[in-house]
Amino acid sequence: MTITFNELRQIKDSLPEGSMRKIAGDLNLSVETVRNYFGGANYDSGESVGIHFEEGPNGGIVTLDDETILNLAKGILTKNQN
Numbered sequence: 001m002t003i004t005f006n007e008l009r010q011i012k013d014s015l016p017e018g019s020m021r022k023i024a025g026d027l028n029l030s031v032e033t034v035r036n037y038f039g040g041a042n043y044d045s046g047e048s049v050g051i052h053f054e055e056g057p058n059g060g061i062v063t064l065d066d067e068t069i070l071n072l073a074k075g076i077l078t079k080n081q082n
Contacts, residue, residue, distance in 0.1 A: 005059030
C-alpha cells in the first residue's frame with residue numbers, strides 16, 4: 001500500500017492519547033516501533049517495520065509492507081467517531 005507521508009502523519013496526529021501504547025500492546029511491539037511506523041526514527045528503542053519513504057510532494061510517498069498497524073489506528077479513529 002502507498003500513502004503520502006502527510007496522510008500517515010495526519011492519522012497518527014488524530015489518534016487519542018494512549019493509542020500508540022494500545023496498538024503496541026495488541027501487537028506485542030514496543031511503543032517506539034509503532035511510532036517509527038508513523039515516521040519516527042528511534043531505532044535504539046524501536047525497530048523498523050516495513051515502511052519505505054520516497055521524497056516528493058505532500059511529504060513524499062510512503063510504501064507500507066504491512067498495513068496491520070495502520071488498520072488498527074484507523075479502527076481506533078472510527079471507534080472514536082461513534
